Amino acid sequence: xxxxxxxxxxxxxxxxxxxxxxxxxxxxxxxxxxxxxxxxxxxxxxxxxxxxxxxxxxxxxxxxxxxxxxxxxxxxxxxxxxxxxxxxxxxxxxxxxxxxxxxxxxxxxxxxxx
Amino acid sequence: xxxxxxxxxxxxxxxxxxxxxxxxxxxxxxxxxxxxxxxxxxxxxxxxxxxxxxxxxxxxxxxxxxxxxxxxxxxxxxxxxxxxxxxxxxxxxxxxxxxxxxxxxxxxxxxxxx
Numbered sequence: 001x002x003x004x005x006x007x008x009x010x011x012x013x014x015x016x017x018x019x020x021x022x023x024x025x026x027x028x029x030x031x032x033x034x035x036x037x038x039x040x041x042x043x044x045x046x047x048x049x050x051x052x053x054x055x056x057x058x059x060x061x062x063x064x065x066x067x068x069x070x071x072x073x074x075x076x077x078x079x080x081x082x083x084x085x086x087x088x089x090x091x092x093x094x095x096x097x098x099x100x101x102x103x104x105x106x107x108x109x110x111x112x113x114x
Numbered sequence: 115x116x117x118x119x120x121x122x123x124x125x126x127x128x129x130x131x132x133x134x135x136x137x138x139x140x141x142x143x144x145x146x147x148x149x150x151x152x153x154x155x156x157x158x159x160x161x162x163x164x165x166x167x168x169x170x171x172x173x174x175x176x177x178x179x180x181x182x183x184x185x186x187x188x189x190x191x192x193x194x195x196x197x198x199x200x201x202x203x204x205x206x207x208x209x210x211x212x213x214x215x216x217x218x219x220x221x222x223x224x225x226x227x228x
Contacts, residue, residue: 004156034216044157044205044219090156094216100145100209101170102217104156 002027004093004105012111013081021076021108023091032094033074034102035065039087047089050074061085086112116140118220120206126226132194135223139187139208146183147217148191149205157205163189196227 003026013019025031033050048059055067065076074091091105119138127133139146144165149157160179162170165186174181178197183189193200203224207217 006156036219043221044207046216046218049216101159101162102147102207103159104149106156107154 002031002093002095002103004091004103006089006091006105006108008108009106010109010111012113014113015083016080019076019078019081019085019110021089021091021110023074023076023105025072025074025091025093027072027093027095029096030069031096033065033067034092034094035059035063035074035076036090036092036104037061037087038090038107044090047076081110081112083112083114086110118206118208118218120204120220120223122223123221124224124226126228127196129198129227130195132192133196133225134190134192135204135206135225137189137191137206137220139189139206140210140218143208143210143218144186145209146189147205147207147209148181148189149207151203151205151222153202160191193225196225198227201225201227 005024007022035047036044037047038044047063048057050057050067057065063078067074088107088109090107092102095101121136146163148160150160151157160174161181163183166183181191203222205222206220209217
């Protein structure tokens with residue numbers, strides 16, 4: 001069955017430090033890949049997406065993600081974290097079936113120490 | 115462009131009562147999703163519509179949950195009767211066309227069952 005895993009439930013980093021959030025998926029083909037961010041009480045906001053082509057994808061707010069087919073991974077990175085980045089981050093995959101289907105990982109909660 | 119609209123934002127009901135949520139997707143979006151997000155978890159797909167037809171309701175608890183999308187536009191999700199474990203945020207999302215898969219989310223409805 002298709003699945004998305006985010007191994008880190010919670011991560012704490014200092015402001016200004018680099019960040020990497022991990023995401024792995026299980027699917028028979030290369031899916032579409034997304035990272036969403038959810039701040040407390042807010043809806044889900046798309047950070048970036050991968051459909052095809054260049055495996056390093058740039059997103060909003062200084063985030064980037066790299067697709068590695070051999071590892072079935074799509075890790076999110078940011079070189080310098082800001083306090084406002086504290087939020088819940090969700091990796092999601094879009095399955096290439098006869099209809100679009102998007103499934104989400106369990107999320108990683110990010111705390112930022114000033 | 116207006117976003118995905120959901121109402122109400124918050125709802126508190128007693129167990130065994132019924133409740134309904136409403137979603138108005140972005141104009142022209144053919145695909146509509148309802149997700150359930152329990153506190154601390156990622157969104158779980160409940161049902162997916164393509165225009166006014168259901169394409170995936172495999173995770174919808176059909177003994178108590180129902181959903182419809184009349185005329186392929188607005189959608190309602192109903193729970194009857196509600197259980198304590200239904201307490202969650204119910205998210206509606208839409209995508210513009212087949213295989214675009216970038217989902218746009220509403221703010222969600224936070225349901226508390228007491």
